[in-house]
Amino acid sequence: MVSRRAVLTALGGTALAAVGVTAAWHGDAPLGESLRQALGVAGPVPAVKRAVVRVERVYSRYRAREVDLLTLVPPGVPTRGLPMSILLHGRYGTARLASVGGMDEVLAAAVGRGQVPPFGFVAVDGGDNYWHENVPGDDPMAMLLEEVPRWLADRGYGGPFACTGVSMGGFGALLYARRRHERREPLGAVAAIAPALMTDWAEMSQRNAFSDPEQWASLDPLKNTDKLGTAPVGIWVGDHDKFITGTRRFIAVTKPTVASILPGGHDDGLYRKVVPDVIRFLGKRVPR
Structure with a gap:
């Protein structure tokens, strides 16, 4: 020895x-x-293959412009009918920036090791208006509901079974779940990472994402908790996140399936802590 x-x-x-x-x-x-x-490490250390990421330009009728359509899938798995989670970026983000905290690496490793069944993510450019039609003719929520399923089907993927979002995208994921519930097409899971749930109109108004307090109140997940539906919800946030007050209130009222408050802020350090748990949460709810 x-x-x-x-x-x-x-x-x-x-x-x-x-x-x-x-x-x-x-x-x-x-x-x-x-x-x-x-060195005290037992067994071989298998190399993990990279996730397969593809970006295309597509025309969105509901946003009246071309947008990036990004798909992120585990390597070496059949993609025909592969279940997909919509992945919503944060403010000032794009489809190319939607995958945070090493999400691509974590998904590839979890699927490769058999820890979760195969699934993928799809991201699109949604602008900075909290995933709703703040500017007439630019409706990212309609794009998610009407166009993304068709774009996925055209490429052989399964329809969206879940929605995952970060910051503004967390707000959008909860709003998307509500819209799916209203259409009687409930999601299988909603994962919100550091959701941008504010409690003060003065602060929200600075973002120019809502025309007035009434519009914000009509769409804010924190003010419409009874309209979310029955989809399992996971919330992950840092205890020093700038949106922690609103997120704590949401957790207290809705009692989500997962409510994880960890040491950290509104940054990649926190995202890297929680992404493995997010992948496990989604993986448990992949349709068979």
Whole structure:
């Protein structure tokens, strides 16, 4: 048996330390097994393949413009009929920025290890108006409801079974769940990461996303908790998030399936903490 100290000593000042450690660690060299055992790591460390990300430009009639359509799916799985979760970006975001906290890597690893059944994400450019028609003729919510399912079907994917959103996208995910409930097409899951749930109109009005307090009140998930429907909801937020007050109120009233408040703020550090749990939450609700 090679001792841990012996291995570390052998590594110091040798070419192995410079060029061979990676290969040895992953079992591509004879030392691989002994190295992992000496450092207290049992078994091989399989390489995780990258998620398959594809971006296209499509024309949205409901937004009256071309938008990016991004699909993110695990590697090596059949995509015909693959269940998909809509993924909504935050304010100043785009479809290309919707995947936060290493979501692509976490999904690929979880599916590759059999921890969750295969599913994917679809993201589109939604603008900065909290996923509703604030500007006449620019209706991102109608795009989600009417066009995204068709775009997915045209590419062989299954329809949206869930909606995931970050910050403004968390607000949008809860609003989308309400609209699906109103259409009697309930979602299988809603995942809101650091949802931008505000409690003060003066603060919200600075974002120029709603015409007046009445419009905001009619759409705000925090003021319409009874209209959300029966879809399982997961909420993840940092205890120092700038939207923590509104999120705590939402949790207290709705008692979601998952209510996770962790140390952290409204940033990628918090997102990386919660994304694995988000993937597990969605994975448990993938339609069979």
